[in-house]
Amino acid sequence: MSYAAAVSTILIAGVVAAFATALIHRRVEIDLRSHHHEVGSVVFLQLGVVFAVLLAFMFSEAWGHV
Numbered sequence: 216m217s218y219a220a221a222v223s224t225i226l227i228a229g230v231v232a233a234f235a236t237a238l239i240h241r242r243v244e245i246d247l248r249s250h251h252h253e254v255g256s257v258v259f260l261q262l263g264v265v266f267a268v269l270l271a272f273m274f275s276e277a278w279g280h281v
Contacts (some may be wrong), residue, residue, distance in 0.1 A: 239248075
């Protein structure tokens with residue numbers, strides 16, 4: 216993959232994400248979004264902990280075989 220293809224892929228993904236975000240902000244009421252934001256923060260915190268634990272196991276395995 217060339218650098219131009221990689222950069223264009225990232226830019227297209229960013230534009231699509233920005234468009235989707237703008238569309239959601241226009242269509243969904245603020246009360247509903249704030250409720251989902253409160254629930255989503257707890258879920259993302261748990262996912263962060265799971266990712267950190269898995270990453271620690273990966274580093275432990277990688278450095279254990281040296």
